[in-house]
Amino acid sequence: MAKYMVDEALCQAHGRCYAIARSVFGPDSDGYEKDAGKGWVDIPPERLAEAREAENACPETAIRVIEGD
Amino acid sequence: MKSVDYETEFDLDAPDFPAKFDEVSQEVLTKCPIVQSPALGGYKVVFRDEDIRAVAKDWQTFSNRFGYEPNRNGDDNARLFPLEIDPPYQARWRSVLGTHLGARAVATKEPSIRAHVNDLINDFVGAGECEFVEAYASQLPGRMFFSTFLHVPLADLAYVQKATDEAVSLPIAAGESTEEYAERRQAGWNRVAEYLEEYMRKREEEPPRGDIVDSILQGVELDDGEQAPWKHKLFVMLDVLAGGMTTTTFVLAGLAHFLATHPEDRARLAADPSLHTNAIEELLRYYASILALGRTAMEDTEVGGCPVKKGEMLMLAYSVGCRDPQIYDRPNEIDIDRKISSNLAFGWGSHRCPGNSIARLQMRITMEELLRRVDGLELAGADSNQISHSTVTRNWDTLPVKFTPGAVESVEFVEEEV
Numbered sequence: 226m227a228k229y230m231v232d233e234a235l236c237q238a239h240g241r242c243y244a245i246a247r248s249v250f251g252p253d254s255d256g257y258e259k260d261a262g263k264g265w266v267d268i269p270p271e272r273l274a275e276a277r278e279a280e281n282a283c284p285e286t287a288i289r290v291i292e293g294d
Numbered sequence: 295m296k297s298v299d300y301e302t303e304f305d306l307d308a309p310d311f312p313a314k315f316d317e318v319s320q321e322v323l324t325k326c327p328i329v330q331s332p333a334l335g336g337y338k339v340v341f342r343d344e345d346i347r348a349v350a351k352d353w354q355t356f357s358n359r360f361g362y363e364p365n366r367n368g369d370d371n372a373r374l375f376p377l378e379i380d381p382p383y384q385a386r387w388r389s390v391l392g393t394h395l396g397a398r399a400v401a402t403k404e405p406s407i408r409a410h411v412n413d414l415i416n417d418f419v420g421a422g423e424c425e426f427v428e429a430y431a432s433q434l435p436g437r438m439f440f441s442t443f444l445h446v447p448l449a450d451l452a453y454v455q456k457a458t459d460e461a462v463s464l465p466i467a468a469g470e471s472t473e474e475y476a477e478r479r480q481a482g483w484n485r486v487a488e489y490l491e492e493y494m495r496k497r498e499e500e501p502p503r504g505d506i507v508d509s510i511l512q513g514v515e516l517d518d519g520e521q522a523p524w525k526h527k528l529f530v531m532l533d534v535l536a537g538g539m540t541t542t543t544f545v546l547a548g549l550a551h552f553l554a555t556h557p558e559d560r561a562r563l564a565a566d567p568s569l570h571t572n573a574i575e576e577l578l579r580y581y582a583s584i585l586a587l588g589r590t591a592m593e594d595t596e597v598g599g600c601p602v603k604k605g606e607m608l609m610l611a612y613s614v615g616c617r618d619p620q621i622y623d624r625p626n627e628i629d630i631d632r633k634i635s636s637n638l639a640f641g642w643g644s645h646r647c648p649g650n651s652i653a654r655l656q657m658r659i660t661m662e663e664l665l666r667r668v669d670g671l672e673l674a675g676a677d678s679n680q681i682s683h684s685t686v687t688r689n690w691d692t693l694p695v696k697f698t699p700g701a702v703e704s705v706e707f708v709e710e711e712v
Contacts, residue, residue: 230385233392234648255398262392284636286351286646289385 227273227292229280233262235287245282246275261287304329304339306586306609307466312681312688316626319617328600334364334472334685337607338600339586343618343638345598346610349589350642353380356589356608358645363588363685364607365476372461372483374536375529377587381644386514387530388648394443394506395534397651405708406442407655410434411663413705419667422699423674426550427543427690434656435542439535443506446493455539457485463540463689465682483532490531506534538649540687541583545653546660547690548581549574551680552628553664554671554695559630564665573630574657575637580628582613582639585688612638613688669698 229249231242238256242249249272253259260266268276268290280288304322305311311318319341322329327342340346349356357380360366366378376387393399414433418424436451460482466475494511502508510530513522553560563569586609591602602608615638617625622632640647647653664671674694682689 232385232388232644232646232648233396233398234388235392235396235646235650237397237651257396257398262389262396264389285650286636286642289381289644 227268227270227276227290228265229260229268229276229288229290230265231258231261231263232287232289233257235285236261237285237287239284241282241284242279242288246272246279248272249276250279250288258287265291302330302332304331305333306331306339306611306685307333307683309465312683313678315613315681315688316617319614320619320626323614323618323620327598331609334476337364337588337609338597338602339609339611340597341611341614341618342598343615343621346612346615346638347642349597349608350610350645353644355592355595357592358384358589360590360607361588363609365472370525372480372487372532373529374533375526376648377533377537377645378529383514383517384644388644390509390512390514390530391506391534391648393509395648395652400651400655403438403442403652404655404659407434407438408659408663409705409707410437410441411656411659412667412703413707415663415667416702416705419700420702423694423696426693426695427547428692430660431543431546431550431690431693434546434660435539438542438652438656439538444493444535445503445505445507450489454486454489454535457482457489458536458539461486462536463682463684463687465684465689483536486535487528487532490535491528494528494531507531510534534649537647538652540689541647542649542653542656544583544688544690545578545581545657547680547693548583549577549657549660550664550671550695551673551690551693552577552581553661554673555677556628557672559628560665560671563630563661567662569630570658570661572633574654574661575634576628576630576632577657578637578639578653579616579622579632579634582616583688584612584639584641585683585686586611586613587641587645587686609685610641612641667700667703669700671695671697 236257240256242258243251251259276290280290322341329339331337358378359380362377376384414430418429436455440446440448440451461479497507498511510527513527516522588607588609591604591606593604595602619625640650674696680692682691
């Protein structure tokens with residue numbers, strides 16, 4: 226399955242990812258991505274395209290999306 | 295660089311490049327976005343924002359494991375991790391660093407950093423003049439890492455700083471060969487490594503404090519599932535320490551240089567703190583401290599329409615990319631209202647600077663306290679020959695300033711919570 230990872234050292238809580246792909250990304254109580262620093266998280270296949278879009282929109286290049294294992 | 299043929303003679307270490315940085319940057323960005331340099335055994339330099347981002351993001355094609363600059367000789371005593379490794383192993387170390395260097399974690403250090411900022415200002419504020427690099431810009435980053443993050447004695451700072459300078463920021467000497475220069479840099483790294491190793495051995499014997507040192511000592515898994523060896527932990531400590539010293543010194547000096555040379559902006563910033571965040575992003579762009587960092591092509595490919603051969607090193611000139619006229623109108627001017635959608639000053643892709651939040655916070659607190667405590671700041675010398683280059687970093691060597699003498703304030707150092 227495809228996976229994403231949010232680099233906690235880079236996330237600055239801009240919120241672009243969960244504005245673009247709310248079904249994949251989301252804010253924690255301070256606006257940082259909720260899974261920042263938690264390693265690889267699965268992406269359902271039908272959400273991959275929007276996850277990629279969010280990856281490309283992150284101004285801090287904090288999101289990494291990989292396909293396959 | 296007087297009438298250099300950029301296609302064949304470009305050299306990141308050319309002695310007159312720093313003084314002509316603005317014009318040379320525009321010339322290469324508009325005329326030859328990628329050049330081949332004969333220096334340091336040969337490397338290519340990538341200048342344009344778009345090309346830099348494309349290479350930096352593609353870690354499969356452009357690897358970091360052959361070193362961050364030409365002539366890293368593979369000496370395994372002092373490498374820099376996670377800079378000189380690739381994902382997925384690299385990503386596991388990034389997670390460790392993110393826990394301690396991310397924006398949320400760093401925000402808790404603000405009282406400690408502010409105490410150091412005001413303590414350093416106390417040392418020069420009464421005199422009405424100082425050499426800002428020596429008095430402040432080179433001091434704060436070291437104090438941050440030693441006191442706020444690593445909790446090691448400040449008394450050791452001068453020794454480690456000198457060794458780090460030797461490894462990172464001292465330019466090639468007149469008459470020195472490329473090989474001698476590379477050896478001198480490696481010797482500097484080895485001295486920093488020896489110091490850090492002794493500290494890490496000591497910490498390993500002590501009860502854990504829950505700080506970044508403990509997390510690094512705990513380690514991560516290699517790609518084959520084995521535990522990372524001791525040396526790799528040392529290489530991560532080296533990267534954390536070295537990555538934040540010279541680089542932050544440069545942007546802090548840049549901030550003071552800006553305040554001293556832009557009195558109208560200074561007045562606006564003093565009157566309206568809501569302008570600070572945007573202004574700092576612009577200052578990080580204009581005074582970008584990483585001259586260039588390298589990747590090695592893993593296959594024959596092309597960048598910006600130019601062929602690149604397998605094994606070639608590409609130096610990504612982030613500081614030049616930050617002046618790309620395709621992205622920025624009037625790129626050689628500081629416009630504190632400029633909206634920067636995404637800052638190239640910290641690099642791009644999986645190796646983007648993990649200490650960016652610390653740099654941004656040091657910049658913000660320094661701006662606030664200089665505006666509050668140092669009135670009438672202006673340059674005390676000629677506005678030239680202040681900067682040198684050393685392959686990967688831009689270095690601010692000297693910045694004499696004068697100002698209205700101010701009062702010493704009492705500073706309370708906070709006991710660190712880790």
